[in-house]
Amino acid sequence: MTIKYSNYPDEKGHFGQFGGVFASETLMHCLDELNTAYRKLKTDPDFLAQFNQDLADYVGRPSPLYLAERLTEECDGAKIWLKREDLNHTGAHKINNTVGQILLAKAMGKKRIIAETGAGQHGVATATVCARMGLECVVYMGEVDIQRQAINVYRMKLMGAEVRSVDSGSKTLKDALNEAMRDWVTHVDDTFYIIGTVAGPDPYPQMVRDFNSVIGQEAKKQFADKVGGLPDALVACVGGGSNAMGLFHPFLDDSSVQLYGVEAGGHGVESGQHAASITGGKVGVLHGNRTYVMSDQQGQIIETHSISAGLDYPGVGPEHAFLNESGRANYVTINDGEALAAFHSLTRVEGILPALETSHAVAYGMKLAKSLSPEQNIIINLSGRGDKDVHTIAAIEGVSV
Amino acid sequence: MSLLKTTFEQLEGRKALIPFVTAGYPDPKWTVDIMHELVKNGADVIELGMPFSDPMADGPVIQQASEHAITQGIGIESTIAMVKTFRQTNQTTPVVLMGYLNPVECMGYDQFVAQAKAAGVDALLLVDSPPEESKELLEKLKAQDLEQIFLIAPTTTEARARMICEHAAGFVYYVALKGVTGSADLDSMAVNKDVINIKKYTDLPVAVGFGVKDATSAVAVAEHANAVVIGSALVSLMGACESLESAKQVTGEFIKPIRSALDSL
Numbered sequence: 041m042t043i044k045y046s047n048y049p050d051e052k053g054h055f056g057q058f059g060g061v062f063a064s065e066t067l068m069h070c071l072d073e074l075n076t077a078y079r080k081l082k083t084d085p086d087f088l089a090q091f092n093q094d095l096a097d098y099v100g101r102p103s104p105l106y107l108a109e110r111l112t113e114e115c116d117g118a119k120i121w122l123k124r125e126d127l128n129h130t131g132a133h134k135i136n137n138t139v140g141q142i143l144l145a146k147a148m149g150k151k152r153i154i155a156e157t158g159a160g161q162h163g164v165a166t167a168t169v170c171a172r173m174g175l176e177c178v179v180y181m182g183e184v185d186i187q188r189q190a191i192n193v194y195r196m197k198l199m200g201a202e203v204r205s206v207d208s209g210s211k212t213l214k215d216a217l218n219e220a221m222r223d224w225v226t227h228v229d230d231t232f233y234i235i236g237t238v239a240g241p242d243p244y245p246q247m248v249r250d251f252n253s254v255i256g257q258e259a260k261k262q263f264a265d266k267v268g269g270l271p272d273a274l275v276a277c278v279g280g281g282s283n284a285m286g287l288f289h290p291f292l293d294d295s296s297v298q299l300y301g302v303e304a305g306g307h308g309v310e311s312g313q314h315a316a317s318i319t320g321g322k323v324g325v326l327h328g329n330r331t332y333v334m335s336d337q338q339g340q341i342i343e344t345h346s347i348s349a350g351l352d353y354p355g356v357g358p359e360h361a362f363l364n365e366s367g368r369a370n371y372v373t374i375n376d377g378e379a380l381a382a383f384h385s386l387t388r389v390e391g392i393l394p395a396l397e398t399s400h401a402v403a404y405g406m407k408l409a410k411s412l413s414p415e416q417n418i419i420i421n422l423s424g425r426g427d428k429d430v431h432t433i434a435a436i437e438g439v440s441v
Numbered sequence: 442m443s444l445l446k447t448t449f450e451q452l453e454g455r456k457a458l459i460p461f462v463t464a465g466y467p468d469p470k471w472t473v474d475i476m477h478e479l480v481k482n483g484a485d486v487i488e489l490g491m492p493f494s495d496p497m498a499d500g501p502v503i504q505q506a507s508e509h510a511i512t513q514g515i516g517i518e519s520t521i522a523m524v525k526t527f528r529q530t531n532q533t534t535p536v537v538l539m540g541y542l543n544p545v546e547c548m549g550y551d552q553f554v555a556q557a558k559a560a561g562v563d564a565l566l567l568v569d570s571p572p573e574e575s576k577e578l579l580e581k582l583k584a585q586d587l588e589q590i591f592l593i594a595p596t597t598t599e600a601r602a603r604m605i606c607e608h609a610a611g612f613v614y615y616v617a618l619k620g621v622t623g624s625a626d627l628d629s630m631a632v633n634k635d636v637i638n639i640k641k642y643t644d645l646p647v648a649v650g651f652g653v654k655d656a657t658s659a660v661a662v663a664e665h666a667n668a669v670v671i672g673s674a675l676v677s678l679m680g681a682c683e684s685l686e687s688a689k690q691v692t693g694e695f696i697k698p699i700r701s702a703l704d705s706l
Contacts, residue, residue, distance in 0.1 A: 052573065062542060062569045064498045066594035066619055068601065208504055214495060221497045226620040228596055325542045325569065326495065338516030339544030340494040 043366055045292035048359065053242020053329075055362035061241040063328045066225045075243045077148050082250060087143065094139045095254060098172070099129045101136075103255075105262035105419070110389040111406070118272065118412035120405060122392070122422040123259045125283065132395065132424030133252060133283045134165035138234055140251030142169040145232035152176045152231045156220040158185055158213030158279070159350030159397065160192025161424055162236030167201035177201040180219045182212040185349045191428055210343040213279075213353045217327050237280025238357030241328030245357050252286025259419055260290050267417060273298040275405040276421035277397050278371065279315065279351035281360045283423035288369065298370065301360055302404040304346035305373030315344035317356040318364050318371040326354065331361040347376035347436075348396035348429070374400040382406060383426060383433065395424035396432065443588060444535040444563045445611040448485055449646045449667060456663045456703040457485040459648055460696065461539065461672030462679070463506040464489050464523055465515030471685045473526045478689045480534050483700030488566070488670060491520045491540030498568040500623035502673040506680060517544040517553070521560045528561035535563040537590060537611070542570045550581045558585045564611045566590040572608040579608065592616050593639055595631065606643035613645050614670070617662055618652045623673025627652045629661035636665040656702035663703055671699065 048055045061071060081087040095101040103124045112120045125133040138155075145153060153175050157163030163179040170177035179196055183205050186193050196203050209215040217240075224233045238245045238252075256274075263271050274291060276284035278301040291297045306314035314320055317332045324333035326341060334342050334354040346352045363369035374382075379396060382403035387393050394402055398421075405420035412418065426433075434441045449457065460479050464472050476487055492507040492515050499507070517540070524536050538557065545553050545567065557565070564587060570578065572591055582589050588611035593602050596619065606613060617632045618624055632649060639647050649662045650670030659669045675695055682688035 060574050061571065062574055063571070064568055064594070065571060065592040065605075066498075066596050066616060068571060068594075069596040069598055072598075208501075209494060209508070218495050218497045222500070222621045225498065226624065228619050322547070324546050327497070328569070330546075333543065335494075335543060335547055337547070338518065339547030340492075340511055340516060341543070342494075 045368060048362065049242065049246055055359045056365060058331050058361040059242060059245055059329050059358035061328065062325050062330065063241045064225055066228060070228050071241055073148070078144060078243050078247055081144060081147060087147070091140055091143055095136065099135050099139060100127065101254065102258045102262070103127050105259055105266065108390050111386060112409065114385065114389055115406050115409040117409040117414065118416035118418050119414070120409050121263070121271070121417060121419045123255060123287065123419055125255060125421060125423045126392070126394065126398070126425035130165050130168050131427065132161040132165070133255060133286060134162045134236060135168065136254055136286065137236065137248050137251040137282060138165040138169045141234045142173055146173060148232065150230060150232035152227065153234055154178045154180070154220050154223050154231055155234045155236060156180045156213065156216040157236065158216070158352060159348065160185065160189040160196070160428065161350060163201070163203070164192050164195050166234050167196040167199040170201060171199040178223065179203050180206050180216040180223070182210070182216050183207045184211040185213065188349055188432055189428060213349070214341060237282045238285045238359060239280045239327055239329060239331070239355055245329065245359055248282050249285040249289055249359065252282050253289045255283065255286040255421065256288060256290035259287060263419065270294055270297050271419045272412065272416040273300060273408060273418040275300045275302060275401050275408060275418060277302045277351060277401040277423060278356060278360060279304065279353045279397065280355070281357040283421050285357060285359055287421045292368065299363070299368065300404060300408065301369055301371045302400045303371055303373045304348060304351035304400060305375035306345040308375050309373055313345040314373065315346040315352050315354065316373045317354060318360065319373050329358045331355050331358045347379060348400070350395070350397040351400065372404055374403040378403045380433070380436070392422070393426035394422060395426045396429045398423045443586060443611065444533070445486065445588060448535050449612065452485065456666070456706060457646070457648070457668035458483055458696070458700055458703060459486040459488055459668050459670040460484050460675055461488040461490060461670055463492060463503060463510055463676055464520040465492060465510035465513055466506040466676065467509065467680050467682065469510070469513050469515055469519065471688055472523050474685055475679065475688060475692055476527050477531065478692045479696060480531060482693045482696040484534070484696065486535045486537060486668070488537045488539045488672070489520060489524065491517050491538055491544060493541040493544060496541060498621055500621040500673060502623045502677045506676050517548055518556070521556050521562065524562050525560035536561065537564040537566055538562055539566040542567050545578070550578050554581045554585050554587060558587060562587065564588040564590050566614065568592070572605055590614050595619055595635060602639060603642045606639070606645070609643060609645055611645070612668065613639055613643055613647050615639060615647055615649045615666070616651045617649050620651065622651055624652050627658055627662060632662045633664045640665065656699045659699050660702050660706060663706060669703070
């Protein structure tokens with residue numbers, strides 16, 4: 041039987057065995073309210089018109105689909121196209137989702153916005169839309185991430201957001217998410233929680249996906265206009281998986297298009313020090329949904345490792361888990377060293393500095409292109425720009441800036 | 442008849458006192474002795490926390506206790522083992538395991554139910570597994586006469602409260618505030634009103650927890666409830682103890698006044 045992927049999730053937020061609503065009872069009613077409001081607004085012409093106008097005039101969409109000729113030449117295989125989400129306002133795809141969720145928050149009459157962030161891109165994207173709408177904004181961020189993404193912390197503060205350091209657990213993204221959940225449960229009446237990835241309890245995975253689907257919708261049309269037909273493969277990095285889901289979703293029912301989600305292999309999956317939840321994790325429940333998680337024998341969530349803070353997360357969006365189980369998408373890993381090498385390649389031959397997260401997709405895309413023929417085409421989601429990472433990269437390479 | 446049912450029936454109008462302790466905190470060797478000490482000083486039911494790395498619904502006290510217990514190697518299996526030891530000398534006090542779904546999921550439902558049953562566990566409370574997502578687990582628990590405790594919160598709608606009560610067993614746990622465990626600012630008027638409402642939907646006992654910290658707050662929320670749960674305040678006191686003897690003493694001193702205050706109602 042052919043699965044009609046665009047029909048998922050079901051009424052209860054399930055993607056096959058994955059997804060769902062595994063939340064504290066205190067949040068159940070407000071998740072219901074959010075679900076009702078979202079279902080109503082997602083087909084509301086005025087809401088969609090406002091969303092599309094904001095994406096055009098504020099975010100700067102559509103983002104270009106760029107043929108990376110020199111990178112293609114270097115790989116000597118399939119043509120490599122880059123979907124330039126790095127050119128969006130604030131420098132990554134994350135703004136697509138926050139522009140959508142803030143409109144929803146406004147429509148629901150919420151006065152206060154909270155968010156979690158890992159690399160800081162989602163925090164910045166949230167602080168940005170809050171500044172624009174004049175709403176109070178609190179961003180939770182792990183102490184470790186605050187250290188390695190200092191520039192983004194400062195950007196958020198400049199825009200009037202309060203950045204709260206989280207020092208529990210591994211002091212990274214998952215702990216920031218826990219803390220944001222605790223805040224939400226405490227201020228459930230007036231607070232809207234803008235989750236930054238396709239995880240969390242229903243309706244977040246589908247909502248964040250839908251707001252990011254503009255990436256895939258544009259890419260599909262741009263490719264048809266420039267080349268005709270469909271690309272052979274799509275490649276995107278996967279931490280929680282929002283940029284990948286945004287690119288993949290409009291292509292899910294086009295079975296000729298191969299999908300590759302690239303997880304963070306860290307020091308190598310066999311080392312145990314990685315953040316590849318699908319490749320190296322098992323089915324479990326974390327942050328409101330059933331998905332692949334990285335946990336030990338006793339079910340404790342284990343600390344992940346990746347060179348990129350944005351991929352350093354022990355779970356993955358439930359729809360990715362579903363696409364993996366059904367075989368529709370392929371999930372592969374790229375380790376720290378390969379990502380770093382790809383960062384340099386793209387920077388050197390195309391003059392584009394990708395984020396470290398994105399560099400994982402670039403690395404796999406280059407490998408894939410090499411294995412394909414020149415008449416084939418692949419699209420790599422260039423999900424974010426790398427300015428925020430230059431200090432990290434300089435430090436790794438022993439360069440003082 | 443389940444041990445919880447017997448226990449609540451034998452109260453004959455007295456309010457039940459349900460202390461919560463995190464398994465393995467501050468010292469794994471103390472937990473079973475502390476459980477006995479709680480019973481000696483008037484606990485009717487014990488909630489034993491299964492440490493989890495990402496306790497989203499817990500405040501800082503229980504988060505830290507969980508982290509500390511995990512570093513000492515305490516997880517779901519060692520928590521169940523503690524109940525087994527406790528049962529060697531106590532066969533009458535119900536024990537409710539409280540925690541999060543992932544460790545149970547990781548162990549496997551069948552394996553969990555079998556081990557918990559064999560150890561003498563009476564019920565399970567999972568903060569992140571509402572009735573809608575608990576169907577399979579609930580069936581497996583019921584098949585072994587284990588009860589799954591569900592929560593009702595101040596934000597729960599009437600329709601949901603009815604649905605939850607339909608699935609509930611053992612007792613219904615009313616979360617007294619919007620927030621995490623151990624928060625302040627209980628609105629006892631609102632709590633009492635909500636408890637009255639819950640009782641319209643179920644004949645099960647209603648326990649009130651989250652934010653109850655001493656005799657005064659216990660009495661304030663116990664007007665219509667059948668039981669009060671006290672966790673963070675006790676866990677916090679135990680964490681400061683340097684020896685089992687002092688932990689036992691502190692536990693007794695903490696529980697006794699709450700017991701007598703509840704008995705004076």
